[in-house]
Amino acid sequence: MGISGHSLALALVGCIVAAIARADDARVVLRDAKPVAHGIAAFPKIVAPKSEAATRVNRALEGADASVDRVAVDCNHYKGWHRTVSVTMGGPRYLSLLASDDWYCGGAYPDTEFTALVFDLSTGAPIDWMKLFPADFIGKAGPSPGGGVSDPIGIESPRLWDLFVKTANAAEHDDCNDVRSDPSGSGTRLMIWPNAKDGGIDLFAAEFPHVVKACAGPATLPTAELRKLGADAALLDAIDEAHAKGWYDDRKQ
Numbered sequence: 001m002g003i004s005g006h007s008l009a010l011a012l013v014g015c016i017v018a019a020i021a022r023a024d025d026a027r028v029v030l031r032d033a034k035p036v037a038h039g040i041a042a043f044p045k046i047v048a049p050k051s052e053a054a055t056r057v058n059r060a061l062e063g064a065d066a067s068v069d070r071v072a073v074d075c076n077h078y079k080g081w082h083r084t085v086s087v088t089m090g091g092p093r094y095l096s097l098l099a100s101d102d103w104y105c106g107g108a109y110p111d112t113e114f115t116a117l118v119f120d121l122s123t124g125a126p127i128d129w130m131k132l133f134p135a136d137f138i139g140k141a142g143p144s145p146g147g148g149v150s151d152p153i154g155i156e157s158p159r160l161w162d163l164f165v166k167t168a169n170a171a172e173h174d175d176c177n178d179v180r181s182d183p184s185g186s187g188t189r190l191m192i193w194p195n196a197k198d199g200g201i202d203l204f205a206a207e208f209p210h211v212v213k214a215c216a217g218p219a220t221l222p223t224a225e226l227r228k229l230g231a232d233a234a235l236l237d238a239i240d241e242a243h244a245k246g247w248y249d250d251r252k253q
Contacts (some may be wrong), residue, residue, distance in 0.1 A: 056124025063150030176215030
């Protein structure tokens with residue numbers, strides 16, 4: 001029995017869709033990249049990208065490396081800057097990388113910072129957090145003005161901020177309760193990322209100044225709590241799967 005051209009086309013489309021789904025559901029294979037400079041780790045890159053989405057991710061990560069290189073070169077010729085990078089979720093469906101920076105470039109004190117880059121592996125674009133939470137949760141989400149795909153996403157969400165304060169204050173038992181509960185002029189912009197190791201999403205106060213940076217977190221909201229809040233089930237399923245399979249590392253520690 002012969003196969004019609006229409007049936008063959010449908011079969012080929014089905015195979016392509018299945019291949020894309022399998023690629024998104026697989027663990028992301030990464031390779032360490034050449035450091036930006038001594039002590040300044042580069043973001044790892046996807047090995048032998050086989051799709052435009054994977055290529056887009058690698059281009060964005062190269063742009064992030066170039067950005068820190070432009071800043072760090074002025075920091076005592078790199079001597080005052082140290083960066084490590086960890087994979088907080090390496091699939092399925094999402095890739096989350098976290099850079100941890102420590103620097104001292106003169107002045108009164110050293111400083112620290114986190115930079116989270118989270119990608120949707122089906123498109124290669126930065127994760128769209130507004131689509132993954134209920135409509136009333138997030139007011140704005142995007143990079144800082146002038147930023148692009150190589151920059152971290154900032155979240156403006158009173159409800160997520162309240163959850164950050166509640167979770168961090170309950171977990172830390174430190175002197176930061178008042179700072180988090182009343183951030184004054186520090187701002188309430190959050191940076192968030194999947195944390196497969198702890199099975200949740202981390203929230204970090206992205207605008208806290210140095211004097212209260214120790215109070216910025218991160219604090220982890222577990223997937224069980226996020227399900228009750230109506231967060232995207234497919235994302236939470238992916239985090240749970242990455243947690244169960246150990247699809248993460250702890251290089252920043």
